[in-house]
Amino acid sequence: MPRMTQLDLIRNFSIVAHIDHGKSTLADRLIQMTGTVAERDMKAQMLDSMDIERERGITIKANTVRIEYPAKDGQTYVLNLIDTPGHVDFAYEVSRSMRAVEGSLLVVDASQGVEAQTLANVYQAIDANHEIVPVLNKIDLPAADPAAVKENIEDVIGIDASDAIPISAKTGLGIPDVLEAIVKRLPPPKGERDAPLKAMLVDSWYDSYLGVVVMIRVMDGVIRKGDRIKMMQTGAVYGIDKLAVLKPKMIDIAELGPGEIGVFTASIKQVRDTRVGDTITHEKKPCATPLAGFKPAQPVVFCGLFPVDANDFEALRDAIEKLALNDASFSYEMETSAALGFGFRCGFLGLLHLEVVRDRLEREYDLDLITTAPSVVFKLHMKDGEVRDLHNPADMPDLTYVDHIEEPRIKATIMVPDDYLGDVLKLCQDRRGIQMDLTYAGSRAMVVYDLPLAEVVFDFYDRLKSVTKGYASFDYQISGYREDYLVKMSILVNDEPVDALSIMVHRERAESRGRAMVEKLKELIPRHMFKIPIQAAIGGRVIARETLSAMRKDVTAKCYGGDATRKKKLLEKQKAGKKKMRQFGKVEIPQQAFISALKMDN
Amino acid sequence: MMEDWRHGGFGLYLHWPFCAAKCPYCDFNSHVAAEIDITRWNRAYLSEIDRIGELTKGRVLNTVFFGGGTPSLMPAELVASLLDQIRATWPTANDLEITLEANPTSAEAGRFRGYADAGVNRLSMGIQALNDDDLRRLGRLHSVAEAERAFGIARDTFERVSFDLIYARQGQTLAEWRAELTRALHMAVDHFSLYQLTIEDGTAFGARHAAGKLRGLPSEDLSADMYLITQDICEAAGLPAYEVSNHARPGMESRHNLIYWRYGDYAGIGPGAHGRLTLNGIKTATDTPKAPLRWLEMVETHRSGEVLAEPVPTQDQALEYLMFGLRLREGIDTGRYARLAGQALDADAIHEMADLGLLDPSPGQLRATREGRAVLDAILRRLFP
Numbered sequence: 001m002p003r004m005t006q007l008d009l010i011r012n013f014s015i016v017a018h019i020d021h022g023k024s025t026l027a028d029r030l031i032q033m034t035g036t037v038a039e040r041d042m043k044a045q046m047l048d049s050m051d052i053e054r055e056r057g058i059t060i061k062a063n064t065v066r067i068e069y070p071a072k073d074g075q076t077y078v079l080n081l082i083d084t085p086g087h088v089d090f091a092y093e094v095s096r097s098m099r100a101v102e103g104s105l106l107v108v109d110a111s112q113g114v115e116a117q118t119l120a121n122v123y124q125a126i127d128a129n130h131e132i133v134p135v136l137n138k139i140d141l142p143a144a145d146p147a148a149v150k151e152n153i154e155d156v157i158g159i160d161a162s163d164a165i166p167i168s169a170k171t172g173l174g175i176p177d178v179l180e181a182i183v184k185r186l187p188p189p190k191g192e193r194d195a196p197l198k199a200m201l202v203d204s205w206y207d208s209y210l211g212v213v214v215m216i217r218v219m220d221g222v223i224r225k226g227d228r229i230k231m232m233q234t235g236a237v238y239g240i241d242k243l244a245v246l247k248p249k250m251i252d253i254a255e256l257g258p259g260e261i262g263v264f265t266a267s268i269k270q271v272r273d274t275r276v277g278d279t280i281t282h283e284k285k286p287c288a289t290p291l292a293g294f295k296p297a298q299p300v301v302f303c304g305l306f307p308v309d310a311n312d313f314e315a316l317r318d319a320i321e322k323l324a325l326n327d328a329s330f331s332y333e334m335e336t337s338a339a340l341g342f343g344f345r346c347g348f349l350g351l352l353h354l355e356v357v358r359d360r361l362e363r364e365y366d367l368d369l370i371t372t373a374p375s376v377v378f379k380l381h382m383k384d385g386e387v388r389d390l391h392n393p394a395d396m397p398d399l400t401y402v403d404h405i406e407e408p409r410i411k412a413t414i415m416v417p418d419d420y421l422g423d424v425l426k427l428c429q430d431r432r433g434i435q436m437d438l439t440y441a442g443s444r445a446m447v448v449y450d451l452p453l454a455e456v457v458f459d460f461y462d463r464l465k466s467v468t469k470g471y472a473s474f475d476y477q478i479s480g481y482r483e484d485y486l487v488k489m490s491i492l493v494n495d496e497p498v499d500a501l502s503i504m505v506h507r508e509r510a511e512s513r514g515r516a517m518v519e520k521l522k523e524l525i526p527r528h529m530f531k532i533p534i535q536a537a538i539g540g541r542v543i544a545r546e547t548l549s550a551m552r553k554d555v556t557a558k559c560y561g562g563d564a565t566r567k568k569k570l571l572e573k574q575k576a577g578k579k580k581m582r583q584f585g586k587v588e589i590p591q592q593a594f595i596s597a598l599k600m601d602n
Numbered sequence: 603m604m605e606d607w608r609h610g611g612f613g614l615y616l617h618w619p620f621c622a623a624k625c626p627y628c629d630f631n632s633h634v635a636a637e638i639d640i641t642r643w644n645r646a647y648l649s650e651i652d653r654i655g656e657l658t659k660g661r662v663l664n665t666v667f668f669g670g671g672t673p674s675l676m677p678a679e680l681v682a683s684l685l686d687q688i689r690a691t692w693p694t695a696n697d698l699e700i701t702l703e704a705n706p707t708s709a710e711a712g713r714f715r716g717y718a719d720a721g722v723n724r725l726s727m728g729i730q731a732l733n734d735d736d737l738r739r740l741g742r743l744h745s746v747a748e749a750e751r752a753f754g755i756a757r758d759t760f761e762r763v764s765f766d767l768i769y770a771r772q773g774q775t776l777a778e779w780r781a782e783l784t785r786a787l788h789m790a791v792d793h794f795s796l797y798q799l800t801i802e803d804g805t806a807f808g809a810r811h812a813a814g815k816l817r818g819l820p821s822e823d824l825s826a827d828m829y830l831i832t833q834d835i836c837e838a839a840g841l842p843a844y845e846v847s848n849h850a851r852p853g854m855e856s857r858h859n860l861i862y863w864r865y866g867d868y869a870g871i872g873p874g875a876h877g878r879l880t881l882n883g884i885k886t887a888t889d890t891p892k893a894p895l896r897w898l899e900m901v902e903t904h905r906s907g908e909v910l911a912e913p914v915p916t917q918d919q920a921l922e923y924l925m926f927g928l929r930l931r932e933g934i935d936t937g938r939y940a941r942l943a944g945q946a947l948d949a950d951a952i953h954e955m956a957d958l959g960l961l962d963p964s965p966g967q968l969r970a971t972r973e974g975r976a977v978l979d980a981i982l983r984r985l986f987p
Contacts, residue, residue, distance in 0.1 A: 470758070552822055564862075
């Protein structure tokens with residue numbers, strides 16, 4: 001079994017890139033060219049193991065691979081690559097991965113330049129004191145303009161790009177130069193082999209065969225199979241059952257020393273028993289001080305998940321519990337809605353995270369779900385001085401008890417070709433944004449806005465893509481809470497309030513939001529035998545109203561003796577189908593209405 | 603106690619499954635065949651008439667209906683042979699109604715005399731539109747002029763004539779339909795059927811509609827307006843609707859179709875013909891194979907074209923009665939419904955829909971209003987238990 005590697009022959013790095021700029025392809029090429037994986041076992045997006053990751057071409061979970069590289073200097077180096085997610089929802093995953101490595105490859109598409117996501121992630125790398133090697137990918141494309149993109153990197157990020165490596169991850173051009181640069185330009189890790197064990201818990205996940213698998217980066221000391229280790233934050237003690245490195249398949253190893261990255265299993269029951277950023281040491285001979293640790297990721301977007309068929313509630317509970325075993329960043333609690341029955345109020349890191357979890361519940365557990373409008377966490381400052389978190393607009397207390405309401409704000413960075421700048425500024429203004437910065441790099445503008453998260457969670461990104469024909473990139477960080485004039489807007493259908501449709505909204509925007517929602521609902525709710533008023537109201541005051549006309553034509557034109565059986569079955573089937581719609585008083589509302597009603601088309 | 607079917611009477615439906623060409627909107631059981639062995643078909647129909655005759659011995663036959671397909675493609679001798687056998691099998695009502703469906707092409711008009719001589723006393727003609735462009739779009743093989751000529755011949759040949767029109771067609775305006783209907787009223791004698799174009803699955807129109815290529819279909823509101831002016835115009839002209847899509851001078855209603863809607867007994871003979879027959883006191887649903895040759899071979903080898911004969915549970919009978927009966931202006935007998943269903947209709951639902959002006963209940967009776975008949979499927983969904 002291989003033993004640990006000496007420090008100066010180790011390089012640990014991550015890759016920072018915007019989606020589609022070729023991060024996963026570059027990782028694939030590094031794995032392939034060093035023979036880490038046999039040619040016949042190679043597949044695209046080697047490090048992305050979830051179906052959703054491959055389908056959407058995104059990385060959700062950080063993954064790692066250990067590559068052995070015989071360098072030109074005659075030495076064989078161990079290169080540990082931690083592949084990180086690019087999407088803003090998973091920024092916390094990026095930040096902790098960055099703490100486990102010493103350098104980053106900054107991959108920029110030579111035909112596109114720096115994008116907003118790249119920016120956010122590269123700043124995380126800079127914060128972590130990384131040595132950064134710029135790499136210009138897609139150099140083989142006719143539209144590639146390496147000189148301009150180098151200038152763009154220097155302008156926007158402010159790092160020297162003169163040594164940027166031109167490559168084509170697709171064709172393999174320049175990959176040997178990247179491997180050499182990793183060895184020559186990135187620093188080796190530091191650490192004391194003889195010091196007490198100090199390792200960082202980088203990540204953990206649930207494997208159906210092995211149980212909880214823990215990824216660590218050893219800082220000092222040596223960890224061996226069979227060791228009794230202690231998690232310093234939780235105080236829990238475990239025995240190491242299995243110690244391995246990922247290539248990316250698990251290969252057993254006898255020990256891991258300073259600078260090395262690997263995984264272990266230790267009969268840990270749930271992912272929730274492990275805390276990312278925790279310090280792992282030996283039970284008997286602990287290190288003196290733990291590592292700084294991380295703040296756990298906080299859910300920022302909440303929504304209700306309800307089974308379409310009320311009988312599936314238990315199945316949904318099981319599925320959510322299983323999923324939560326492997327995703328500590330997602331929170332849930334039972335919720336009862338007058339409209340939708342029993343379900344769960346779930347918290348997510350962002351909208352992509354919400355979609356990924358919902359997709360996985362529907363796909364892996366075969367459930368049909370109703371998703372209610374996403375909401376952020378408002379802070380209610382009560383008159384008695386108490387501060388309450390409001391996760392669900394339906395829980396809004398009587399206003400007479402509330403002194404003021406605060407909402408989360410974000411700092412949003414948007415990069416956009418100047419042709420679309422006006423549309424982007426208008427979109428941000430419409431969403432109650434406050435402009436903080438506007439700069440240019442070539443013909444691309446970078447705008448920074450302070451925006452309410454509530455205005456962004458729902459369909460901001462879709463709208464941004466649509467007004468800029470997909471040319472804008474967007475990233476954000478939560479910047480804090482601020483008071484604003486916020487109210488709860490209720491929707492009444494046929495004079496009955498529908499709790500699952502109530503939203504928190506800025507008072508000045510309530511009329512336009514209300515109008516848009518009632519108009520949309522008028523399209524979404526099928527006509528009934530009677531006319532149905534659809535109203536938006538604040539407290540008792542109606543601020544927008546539409547009337548859905550009564551149905552006027554619904555009859556089979558031809559019905560003779562031969563049609564008896566077929567027609568009767570059809571009517572019975574339609575009747576059964578209607579039972580699946582959600583009934584509010586005398587009105588039936590289709591499931592998709594709960595989300596579609598909130599989409600703003602213009 | 604009187605058997606339930608006697609409220610509606612007893613009729614015989616004969617299905618001729620062949621057409622010269624298949625129309626893109628039609629979901630009836632119709633086939634285009636290169637060659638038809640008339641002798642074989644004659645023998646098979648006669649065999650089925652004998653079989654059903656045995657089951658329903660002694661009943662008075664009220665009506666016969668040749669439907670299709672295109673029955674006006676049948677040789678007159680075949681029609682005569684079948685009607686002779688029918689008259690020899692059952693005692694017939696004095697006013698026995700014998701209807702045959704026809705297409706208005708000149709070739710078919712040539713056979714009308716022969717049909718009348720065979721005993722057909724009512725012809726129902728599929729004219730469908732009084733506009734040549736729309737006839738082509740509907741896949742019809744005749745022109746308006748040809749239809750008018752054929753209809754003239756029919757009027758001179760048969761005691762009673764009816765014709766069908768399809769409206770709410772692609773791109774049709776309210777004014778255009780009003781003009782077309784007025785022109786149709788000048789042609790009409792005592793009965794016609796006015797159907798709104800329905801896009802059915804499994805038809806050429808169904809496929810085009812699913813692909814989003816069937817443009818210009820009317821909105822719900824336009825379709826409702828068209829329906830309502832149709833009621834008004836026909837009523838004013840003395841041909842009120844007696845059923846959702848059927849209009850007649852009083853007394854000139856299709857007695858055969860009334861048997862369905864009043865939920866009487868009907869025997870179905872021919873490929874894909876359904877029946878409802880009360881046998882030994884049990885209402886029985888019958889069915890035959892849809893494919894013409896399969897039906898033919900079954901009759902020849904098994905002496906029966908029946909693939910299904912199963913009792914209709916009384917609750918289902920109640921639903922069928924409700925579904926058919928509310929199509930009629932006269933509505934249903936609520937006592938008869940309750941006897942079949944074992945319980946009365948949902949009084950709250952009736953009350954609610956009466957308040958909305960859709961139903962008109964009276965003691966022992968329930969009928970849908972003019973507006974109610976326009977949304978009858980929704981009413982039925984509400985009334986179905």
